[in-house]
Amino acid sequence: MRSLDEILSYTKDLAFDLNFKEAKKWKAENKGRVLVGYLPIYFPREIVHAMDGLGVGIMGAGDRKQIIKGDAYYQSYICHLPRGIMEMALDPNLEDFDGFIFPAICDCVRNLSGMFKLIKKGKFQRYFDYPQNFDAFIGGEFYRQELYKIIEDIKKINGANLTDQKLNIAITLYNKNRRMIEEIYNIRQQYPWRLSAVETYHIVRAGLSTTVENHNHILEEVLVHINEERGEPMDNIRVVISGSFCEQPPIGLIKSIEMAGCYIVDDDFILGSRWFESDVDENTEDPLGALVEAFLTKSTFASCVSDLGNPKGKRLVELVKRRNADGVIFSAASFCDPALLDRPELQKECEAAGIPHINFQYHENTGQFKVIKEQAGTFSDSIKLWA
Template identity: 25%
Template sequence: MWDNLSLKEVVELTKDPFPSIRKWVKEKGKKVIGSTIPDVPEEVIYAFGFLPVSLIGTDKPLKKAPSRLPDNACSLARSNLELVMSYEGDLFDGFVLPQVCDTTQHLSDIWRIHFPDKYTECFLAPRQVDRPSARYWTKEEIERLISSLSKWTNKKITDDDLNSSIALFNENKKLLKEIYDFKKKNPAALTNKELFSLIKLSMQVDKEEFNQSLKKIKDGLKLEKGEGYTDIILAGITCDPPEVYALFDEIKLNIVADTLVTGTRYIDGIVPQNGNPVDAMVDRHMNRMFFSPIHDNVYRNFEEIKTLYKENNARAVIYIHIEFCESQEYDLPDLKNMLRKEGIPFHVMDTEYQTLSLSHLRTRLQAFFESLKGGAL
């Protein structure tokens, strides 16, 4: 089903992948485990024979979630809860929910209340990765997740099961990285929307099948540099709705690097394939890029973005701010000031998952880059 897709088909499926997931599940007789982002070790879920599906919000109307969450709850949290309460909840046999901020901590409790008959487990990765205990904590959590799934399924998995799963998921990320690297130098070869649709769909469908599509798409790419493109860095957590990428394509912006959970932070999550697979997944977690809700060196976000900007000779940084994301709202003022002191052009786009019109974003984005070309920034 997902093994022979064109770029156009990928973009269409990314808008709403769930009908195809339902069809695949019916054909294969598989169970589905949903997880919110970030950092749930999906290789573990796959090793148990389940399809791991990342929950990345919905643009469908909010009907039930607003009455369960405060008005200022993060747009992504509201959207994910709505997705399962009103639209796709019956598809999932269970959920693994990371707790990375106050909102996601309370959200997991709400989830348990409203889905009492489904498997629900939390993944409590350390929120202070710079502490000596973080590695031990991460390993304990991965082993606890394995034990929880084993108890639920009455099945045990081996290191070979995990290693096979890791190899498949690593192949997926390597293919995505190769396509991303090609696009950096050939911005006319595929659009930003197509590239990030490939990444997003990879997080939601069977990788054994989808890797076949990625190979064919990669092999079919042609050298097309195009003219008039502006290289940019995209920073944030997620970038939705997908039409935001279409705005970038419209004014010929070329994303050459990013810090998104639905972008490079996912692609870079390749697990070292040497030794104990659990230890290798711990290594992966400890070496991930900056993520706003996780406490780290207070300058790390700034340093990573500055490095990406300079290494890629970018012209500007665009920051995607999710409406009411508390951690981003604390990060943003200082990040903005530090980058501007470095002389790095910086533009913030405020987004939310139920956006009906992007006209205001288009106007501000066009004005920013007109100013950039005119030397006013």
């Protein structure tokens, strides 16, 4: 078994490899394999796995790539994520990808799907609509049709046939993946010093660029290590981060929050990898139906899904209580309509529940964290002194 330092070094590189070398290497090993890139937030990678493919998360260029061409496609008042992705699309970063999925998160990502169509990037470019009706016979049927479209897209490329057996295997693997990620968060809830938020981020994000089998192996090893004592407890407060589900915060921002005295005990950074609150049914005769049913009934709360009847604010408060957190940091990307339009109601719910909160905005390539660190530090001090 590798040492934790070796794993952390590996996942740090893998998480931010914007050339996706490992995924491309995997594809090159077998002629029938396909690579399908998907944007935040959630996409059922299980179906790609069952079609002899690999779903690769494209979370933006972050602060790891200079944006030159991408900026020419977007006005100043549009978030940063799509310009980084356009830059990668126009550079060789996304070569060898067979298709791209644009989940229904906002109008920017939706329209980016059309831009990929216009530049003919990949063999298919598909906007992936989430149902906003949660009746199994209405929204469920619609969602099933959405999944069929992707299955057909992949089949046209590699001729693969989706079988129940293959999909059940994929579901089992991803269930295991989600369970182990959750286990890491549970351990961190009790012992947040054993694995920093940045290390956790790298480990989870690495899973977007490699096979689920390899990522499960990584997670198994990490769990062994963090079940042992490691690091030193600090006099930090415990916070939940909310609003960073699409355009990802720069690592410097996550580090600054921790260095300012806040243990991040839960977050929505790589929310798609933690989408379901319990397992998708395994070994059923209708595994596609199991994925549909899971989306309708087991999804976590997110800004891209209508919360009528099950308000996000209440679910955030429950999460804060479950994680025994002291407060919430609302950290959203600038110009992110879904996160920023949710924020007032989420704040109101926190206030009603007596949960302290602060907020700030960032770009994925923000380079100055002094103000954020001071703000988070003051938040931490105020809770330690007066809460």
